[in-house]
Amino acid sequence: TQLLEQSPQFLSIQEGENLTVYCNSSSVFSSLQWYRQEPGEGPVLLVTVVTGGEVKKLKRLTFQFGDARKDSSLHITAAQPGDTGLYLCAGERTGAGSYQLTFGKGTKLSVIP
């Protein structure tokens, strides 16, 4: 059972369009991170959300943590080719006590010029 479900798996859009990707779970997380990974490289941390309902912005990227801390979304405004990559969400489960992250399988985004 995949604890973190990401959707969509693949997304191909034109430059300038807006998009939202989702990260859903039935488990509660004490924190949730979003990473971006480019081909041939390791994932790079974009943001961490901790509080239910929290919204964080990183330039054209807006991240939201669900009120119940079970889900999150990433919204990109006016996508650019540089946004192309694999977006991963990862959560630290409450009460797990083992300092491990659970990763989703990712959303592969292609932004076409």
Place this chain on the structure above:
Amino acid sequence: DAGITQSPRHKVTETGTPVTLRCHQTENHRYMYWYRQDPGHGLRLIHYSYGVKDTDKGEVSDGYSVSRSKTEDFLLTLESATSSQTSVYFCAISIAGDEQYFGPGTRLTVT
């Protein structure tokens, strides 16, 4: 970033041979992790360490062992490599176990 390196970056080996991958950090972070990344499976935790000589198993630990004799180094060993261990391996470090910072990866091919 230069704070975490992996070696080798690429390796081709034959089935049945031992392989050791090295992760080196200059950040003095307490937690270190080894993941493998495969199409359709995403990132899966192999082993992790929460201090020198303190390690524990992850989701896919069978066929792998680890050692951490110094804060800065975390070694992943495949005692007898199999074709199913062909993958891209990532090391990650963390201060407190939540936000993790990844190395550039090692692409391992077992023929």
